[in-house]
Amino acid sequence: MSPIVMKFGGTSVADLERINHVADLVAAQAKESKGGVAVIVSAMAGETNRLVSLANEAAGSGLVGETFDDEYDVVVASGEQVTSGLLALALRKRGFRARSWLGWQMPMITNDVHGKARIEDIEGNGFSEAIGSGEIAVVAGFQGRSAEGRITTLGRGGSDTSAVAVAAGLNALRCDIYTDVDGVYTTDPRIVSKARRIDRISYEEMLEMASLGAKVLQTRSVELAMNHGVPIRVLSSFAPAGDENNGTLVCDEDEIMEKQVVSGIAYSRDEAKISLLGVVNHPGAAASIFSRLADANVNVDMIVQADARGPDKANMVFTCTQRDSELAVSVLTDAKEEIGFESVVVDRDVSKVSVIGVGMRSHTGVAKTMFDALSDRGINIQVISTSEIKISVLINSSYTELAVRALHTAYGLDAES
Numbered sequence: 001m002s003p004i005v006m007k008f009g010g011t012s013v014a015d016l017e018r019i020n021h022v023a024d025l026v027a028a029q030a031k032e033s034k035g036g037v038a039v040i041v042s043a044m045a046g047e048t049n050r051l052v053s054l055a056n057e058a059a060g061s062g063l064v065g066e067t068f069d070d071e072y073d074v075v076v077a078s079g080e081q082v083t084s085g086l087l088a089l090a091l092r093k094r095g096f097r098a099r100s101w102l103g104w105q106m107p108m109i110t111n112d113v114h115g116k117a118r119i120e121d122i123e124g125n126g127f128s129e130a131i132g133s134g135e136i137a138v139v140a141g142f143q144g145r146s147a148e149g150r151i152t153t154l155g156r157g158g159s160d161t162s163a164v165a166v167a168a169g170l171n172a173l174r175c176d177i178y179t180d181v182d183g184v185y186t187t188d189p190r191i192v193s194k195a196r197r198i199d200r201i202s203y204e205e206m207l208e209m210a211s212l213g214a215k216v217l218q219t220r221s222v223e224l225a226m227n228h229g230v231p232i233r234v235l236s237s238f239a240p241a242g243d244e245n246n247g248t249l250v251c252d253e254d255e256i257m258e259k260q261v262v263s264g265i266a267y268s269r270d271e272a273k274i275s276l277l278g279v280v281n282h283p284g285a286a287a288s289i290f291s292r293l294a295d296a297n298v299n300v301d302m303i304v305q306a307d308a309r310g311p312d313k314a315n316m317v318f319t320c321t322q323r324d325s326e327l328a329v330s331v332l333t334d335a336k337e338e339i340g341f342e343s344v345v346v347d348r349d350v351s352k353v354s355v356i357g358v359g360m361r362s363h364t365g366v367a368k369t370m371f372d373a374l375s376d377r378g379i380n381i382q383v384i385s386t387s388e389i390k391i392s393v394l395i396n397s398s399y400t401e402l403a404v405r406a407l408h409t410a411y412g413l414d415a416e417s
């Protein structure tokens, strides 16, 4: 019999009262589930931010280096240890056998890229046997252990990935991600009040939504769920028990009857646009630029090349995260002579807005609707990129919310009021 995996985010375990409520939800599930229950917890809301600031402050005072290192992870992983212990205690108080499991105890084996480690394996150190025996496992999310035996963390929002990895490892029936919204919405409900909850969304669409900015699920968690066929349900821990309007199922596309042309709209403000002007245009010019960026671990997203003042010069425009943009500029400036360009310009006042939907594969005119809606609002498009199921545009960041709302209306996604 397969177990159920439940994950609770920061706001769901924000204080002792919330943790007690979570214990009630877990207790109800444990009584029902014949295959046992594993629970994954995040740190209390705001706690990881506090720990990150503390570590950065230490870096600023010269105590640690600027890059993430192993001790940075020891600091920021500590929030989850607290909530796993508190929830295990609350479950014991209710008469259940329960214990906490830290990343190194399971162990959740990851690579050694501190600050954004990837899970490689969950070794069976009595973990699944404990669940099989009826004990509730309360797992500290976000953290793992490298092959060298050091504590690692999985990147911000990483408890989602811990949960899906545990669900995949246990062959769980489902992975329930409890958060502060009652499902995945057509766009971030915090900025569009007319956003609608989606009943079912495909892994592919959810993967695009997450990687294009919808932080309701960490991108890696969706990728892992898709690869292992783990159904994810996103639901609110604040909803009354038995609420039928609570939750979104993330599942295979063929399990969804009613397919939308556009399912959702995502945005990301963490963007920078870098323009290399007057690049000497010859075979190998792009390779010379982007291989240097790759060697520096700069993650490049959109790329546009256009002729500039005649065919022997080009302008090369690309985007990356704001954090990477300084490094990108310094790497390129250092190699100005070898690459051969006139100047480099950075614009950090940009946002990326994307429309996503599997229906784009079979419908035409989706891009036209997007461009019309933006031009009607006087929003200038700076860069465009497309894939089979998404169109992204880069715009001035002051228009982000206006653009998201306009597109939400243009694709008929607004909830009826």
Ligand code: ADP
Binding pocket: 008, 009, 010, 011, 012, 042, 157, 178, 179, 180, 181, 183, 184, 185, 186, 187, 188, 189, 190, 213, 214, 215, 216, 217, 264
């Ligand atoms: P948790 O702490 O539970 O992991 P997060 O803050 O990481 O919660 O994710 C939930 C938040 O994601 C919501 O409060 C919401 O503002 C945001 N969000 C962004 N895009 C969406 C979307 N399309 N659907 C639902 N929530 C979204």
Ligand code: ASP
Binding pocket: 009, 010, 042, 043, 048, 049, 079, 141, 142, 155, 156, 157, 158, 159, 160
């Ligand atoms: N506590 C971690 C964070 O805030 C992990 C998580 O909540 O998923 O990023």
Ligand code: MG
Binding pocket: 009, 157, 160, 215, 216, 217, 218
């Ligand atoms: Mg989260």
